[in-house]
Amino acid sequence: MGTDGVEQDKLLRSIRYKDGSLQLLDQRKLPLETTYVDIRDSKDGWAAISEMVVRGAPAIAITASLSLAVEISNLRTFNGTPSDAALFISNKLDYLVSSRPTAVNLSDAATKLKELVQKVAANASEAQAVFQACIEAAEIMLEDDVASNKAIGHFGARFLQKQQTDRRKISVLTHCNTGSLATAGYGTALGVIRSLHETGVLERAYCTETRPFNQGSRLTAFELVHDNIPATLIADSAAAALMKAGRVDAVIVGADRVAANGDTANKIGTYSLALSALHHGIPFYVAAPLTSIDSSISSGEEIVIEERSAKELLRTHGGMGEQVAASGISVWNPAFDVTPATVISAIVTEKGVITREGTDSFDIRGFIEKVAASSSY
Missing domain, CATH: 1.20.120.420 (translation initiation factor eif-2b, domain 1)
Incomplete structure (x- = not known):
């Protein structure tokens, strides 16, 4: 190359x-x-x-x-x-x-x-x-x-505004990178943040550094600064404290694979954010195109989780810099984790928002069938 x-x-x-x-x-x-x-x-x-x-x-x-x-x-x-x-x-x-x-x-x-x-x-x-x-x-x-991402941004921003009953501006926490750099343009979860900013209702975007490859600090922060969106970078381990301080109204992340019940595989650390959001009473949203949904698998238990090189933890700059860890230490470096549907508030797609409606799982197959039926007319 x-x-x-x-x-x-x-x-x-x-x-x-x-x-x-x-x-x-x-x-x-x-x-x-x-x-x-x-x-x-x-x-x-x-x-x-x-x-x-x-x-x-x-x-x-x-x-x-x-x-x-x-x-x-x-x-x-x-x-x-x-x-x-x-x-x-x-x-x-x-x-x-x-x-x-x-x-x-x-x-x-x-x-x-x-x-x-x-x-x-x-x-x-x-x-x-x-x-x-x-x-x-x-x-x-x-x-x-690009068209799909902009639709996700529109549906997500409108949905988040409806959930914010006091009409004040919204502060959103996101994880990893889900913007123009992760898509053909605009982004999924970051597309929702962009849409909130464009409509004047975003107070602040918070992005995690997203260890060990630092997609948040290197990429998401880069995009937010590039677009002049009010934003703050935090360490991954600071997310719970940020929520406890009352500075987050919603958490929104992307997805690499969504099972038929709504269980979602995303960048490692997503599951921790979802649990913390649940504890603090903060809604946790997933934004993803329908192509990220794998309706052939019933739950997240069937999702294969990629494990990355130990160098990403042992060395700086995602494995490309100098060694910082003790020689001889063993490493477990999964690239993703699975967040169960029970702790996800809603899934934002380019065709609309899927909610659990009081159940423990999402009827994603039903949503897709409804979309297909409406598009056939």
Whole structure:
């Protein structure tokens, strides 16, 4: 992968794609350096995802799809049938999905692309038609994600305002990074915060540092400062004290995978925030697109949790700096934890807000069916 330094983009885009060319903002180097990485094929895409050049469930899925689109756009020759082309794409997608296992958006995007190319291959006379269908579908994913995020922001901001009965401004705590850097643009949980700010009802956003990779201090803080949103960075361990001090009205986080009952896998430390919010009587919200929902699994018990390298704890700068821990110490470094549906107040999607309505779990399948039925008219 090659690099190309550029000045800070006013729109703060983590993904730059045009005419078979893909560049990713190297998030490992933020906030000190703004450098873009050239992605030429699925191998580059796999490495960028695995090494956290790009992160955030929506952005990972889009990166995988576009890295494959770039590769097939630049294929000089392909001596095969439409079925061979579909198999080529399917194998590349399986490889890309292996880069990070927890985020369902990646496997969901791969499944949809596989189904599409197989359908096209059944009726195509040449392989190029299959490749073109894959490219166009990946490009649509990029466009749709921004629109989806803005809808999440709108629904979430409106819902939070309705819950705030005294009409004062709202202060919100968030965890990890769920903004433009984690998506194609605008963001999920951070999109709700952006929408609250745009409508003039945000008092202050609080972001955790999000150890050990520091996505909060490096990325979320970077976005909040970039957009001139009133914000304060806190240590992960300060969240409970902040809540006890009465400085938080709501907690809102993103999601890498949501089970059918509403159990949610998100960045490690999310579960602790949810329990603290419950203790202090503060609503805890999840903001995620429907592509983050895995209705094939009934609960969070079935979610595979990725474990990251011990270096992220043993060394500074997410494992890339000097050693700070004692040599010989063993390390447990799960990238995510699962927050049970029972402690989640609501789930904000691009199609509306899902609530538990007095039950211990969310009827997510019912919500999706209702959305599908309404869109069919």
